[in-house]
Amino acid sequence: MTIKLHVFPMSPRGFKVLFAAEQLGIDYEMVFVDFGKQAQRGAGFTALNPNQRMPVLEDGEYVLWESNAIVQYLASLKPESGMLPSDLKARMAAVKWQFWESAHWDPAAAIFMFENVVKALFGIGAPDPAELKRGTELMARLAPTSKASFRRPASSPATR
Numbered sequence: 001m002t003i004k005l006h007v008f009p010m011s012p013r014g015f016k017v018l019f020a021a022e023q024l025g026i027d028y029e030m031v032f033v034d035f036g037k038q039a040q041r042g043a044g045f046t047a048l049n050p051n052q053r054m055p056v057l058e059d060g061e062y063v064l065w066e067s068n069a070i071v072q073y074l075a076s077l078k079p080e081s082g083m084l085p086s087d088l089k090a091r092m093a094a095v096k097w098q099f100w101e102s103a104h105w106d107p108a109a110a111i112f113m114f115e116n117v118v119k120a121l122f123g124i125g126a127p128d129p130a131e132l133k134r135g136t137e138l139m140a141r142l143a144p145t146s147k148a149s150f151r152r153p154a155s156s157p158a159t160r
Helices: 013-026 042-047 069-075 088-122 129-149
Strands: 003-007 028-032 056-059 062-065
Touching: 003 013, 003 062, 013 069, 013 088, 042 056, 056 069, 062 069, 069 088
Parallel strands: 003 028
Antiparallel strands: 003 056, 056 062
16 A cells, blocks of 8 residues: 655645655655645644644555654665664654754745745735844754754764
8 A cells, every 4th residue: 555645845844744755765645735725724624634734644544744743654664774773772862853854844845935935835925024034043042053064073984
C-alpha cells in the first residue's frame, strides 16, 4: 500500500515531508491540499486532522499529522538511512533539532513565507514592513544557535 502525503507543497512543512520521502526513496502519493479552496477545512480533511492543518500522512488505516512526527515515521521505515539513528543519544540529538526547528526556526521563517509568498499568491496585500522587521529580529536572535550547531569540537575526527 502506498503512503499518502496530504500537503500544500509550497508550505515549508509540506515541503519538508516531501523532501524527506524523496531523500529516503519512499514511494508515496501526494494529495494536494488546496489552500485557495480551503480544502483543509472540509469534513474529509478534518476527519484526518481535527486541527485542519497539513501535512498529514496516511499509511493504510494509520493517520499521522505534524511534520516532524511524519519525518520521524518516514525515517523509521528506512533505518539503514541513518536519518533517525538507533543510538539513543544520537537520536535525541536529531529530535532536539526537530523541536528547535518547530519552536524557533519555523515561526521565524513563516513570517517571511507569509509576507513574501502567501500574500502575493492569494492577492491579500503587500508585505508588512513591521512583520518583516520582526522576522529579521527573530532570525538574528536564532543565528548564534544555528551557527554553533555547525561547529565541530577540535577533538572531532572530522577536524583531525
